Amino acid sequence: MIDLDDLDRAILRALAADGGLNAKQVGEAVGLSQPAAWRRIRRLEEAGVIRGRRLVLDRAKLGFGVTVYVGVRLAAKGRLDLEGFERAVTAIPEVQVVQHVLGVFDYRLRVVARDLSDFERILRRRIMTLPGVGAVESNVMLSEEKDQPPLV
Known part of the structure; x- marks a missing residue:
């Protein structure tokens, strides 16, 4: 299990709402620079917290x-x-x-x-x-x- 801080949780909420956001958009949503958001997203992916992003289709x-x-x-x-x-x-x-x-x-x-x-x-x-x-x-x-x- 990985320790998550408030920024990590905010990033996860933003990506859960729209998995297509890039690091710049995530950073803008949570108050981080694009490089800082990218590093955090990458860390969450490497830790297995983010397992992937998927397309949601209207059945x-x-x-x-x-x-x-x-x-x-x-x-x-x-x-x-x-x-x-x-x-x-x-x-x-x-x-x-x-x-x-x-x-x-x-x-x-x-x-x-x-x-x-x-x-x-x-x-x-x-x-x-x-x-x-x-x-x-x-x-x-x-x-x-x-x-x-x-x-x-």
Whole structure:
């Protein structure tokens, strides 16, 4: 773990709001010169605090109007079942997030689809045919109130 001061936290908040900012823009936002901001950003990257920057796409505008959270319980336990399932599920492009969880289900997936009939096709032809799948439960997202809360 790295010790963060108030300037580091301000830099992280600025980059969390807009990952496309350059060091000059970050410096202006937090009251640092461009070289000082660059050094701090570089230190945060080298320490692994900043693991990367990503582009945020509007799924609905790209034609993916439905997001479904799917709980998956595997039929059999064991290392081979987990690895086989993980390899297969990560190969499905509509599956955006794969989380191995504790609780009623073994995995939680975030799946995007064009509409409900498209999701049904993905569920029946891709998810339900994965190795080791025993039971699934789907929850269609109605709205999203908060996405990626700031951690700093």
